[in-house]
Amino acid sequence: MGSLYVVATPIGNLGDLTLRATETLSNVDVIACEDTRRTGNLLRHIGAKEFRYIVVNEHTEYDATKQIVDALNNGDDVALVSDAGTPGISDPGSLLVQAAIEAGHQVVPIPGASASVSALSVSGMDSRRFFFEGFLPRDGKERTDRLAFLKSVPVTTVVYEAPHRIAKTMNDLQENLGGERRVVLARELTKIHEEIWRGSIRDAVEHFSNAEPIGEYVILIESAPPRPAVTEDLIETALKNALVDGRSVKDAANDVADMFQLPKRDLYERALRLRGQR
Ligand code: SAM
Numbered sequence: 314m315g316s317l318y319v320v321a322t323p324i325g326n327l328g329d330l331t332l333r334a335t336e337t338l339s340n341v342d343v344i345a346c347e348d349t350r351r352t353g354n355l356l357r358h359i360g361a362k363e364f365r366y367i368v369v370n371e372h373t374e375y376d377a378t379k380q381i382v383d384a385l386n387n388g389d390d391v392a393l394v395s396d397a398g399t400p401g402i403s404d405p406g407s408l409l410v411q412a413a414i415e416a417g418h419q420v421v422p423i424p425g426a427s428a429s430v431s432a433l434s435v436s437g438m439d440s441r442r443f444f445f446e447g448f449l450p451r452d453g454k455e456r457t458d459r460l461a462f463l464k465s466v467p468v469t470t471v472v473y474e475a476p477h478r479i480a481k482t483m484n485d486l487q488e489n490l491g492g493e494r495r496v497v498l499a500r501e502l503t504k505i506h507e508e509i510w511r512g513s514i515r516d517a518v519e520h521f522s523n524a525e526p527i528g529e530y531v532i533l534i535e536s537a538p539p540r541p542a543v544t545e546d547l548i549e550t551a552l553k554n555a556l557v558d559g560r561s562v563k564d565a566a567n568d569v570a571d572m573f574q575l576p577k578r579d580l581y582e583r584a585l586r587l588r589g590q591r
Pocket of ligand 1: 324325395397402428499500502503529
C-alpha cells in the first residue's frame, strides 16, 4: 500500500521549501500537481529526478483522483503539491485526500507555507480564532450572501483575492461591512515586493482604487464589533421606532427581527400588540 504525502510548497520564496518536502519530493514514485511546468521548475531547483506526473486541477480532479488511488493501490508513494502553498487550501486536494483515506491509505502532511497563516501571523490582529473564507464568489447572489455573512463574523476573517479584483472587493466590503473596520492587506508575501498594508476599509478603498494591481493578496478583516445585549426594552424601542410613519406591522417586525436576529413571527406578534391590533 502506498502513502499519500500532502506537501506544502513555497508561496514565492523558494527558500521556504522545507527539508522534509525536499526529501519527500525526491523519493516518491508519482507527483500529483496542478501544473507540470511549474512543479517541474521546483523539482529541478532541488535537483530531483524525473517523475511520473498526474495532473490534478479543477478540470481533472475527479479522473485524476481515480488514477492516483490506483497508483496508491499498486504500492506507489504519491506526493500531492499545488502551484503554491498548502494543497487543499483554496487549491485542489481535498477530494483526493478523502478518496485515499477511504481506500485505506496513510495520508501524511508535510507542512510548510500557506498564504493565509503567513498573513495572519504578521497582521497584528487577534489570531486566537479566525475564520477562513478563501475566495469570495465572483458575483451575483452568492457573493452578496457571503458578504452579508462576513458582516457578523465575530473573529478575524481571511479572504484570498487576485490583483485585478482587489479594488472591487474593497468597495464591496465597504458597502456591506461599513468603512470603519480595520483591515490588513498582505501582498506578494515572501517575494521581493512584499507589502503589508494596514488601515480601515475606507482608507483601503481610497488607497487601492489608485494602486497598480500587482501581486496576489490576502485580506484580513477585523472581527465584527460585539453586538449590544438585546434587552426587552431595546426590542420594544426598536419596534416603536420601526412602526412610525404608518409602516406596516409586517415590515416593522421584519426589520427588527433582522436587526437582532430574532424570529420574525415573535416580532410580528409584539408589533401587532403595540399597534393595538391585538
Ligand atoms: N494553497 C495556497 C495557500 O496555501 O495559501 C493558496 C492558493 S490560492 C489558489 C492563491 C491565493 O492565495 C492568491 O490569490 C492569494 O490570495 C493567496 N496567495 C498565494 N500566494 C501569495 C503571496 N505570496 N502573497 C499573498 N497572497 C498569496
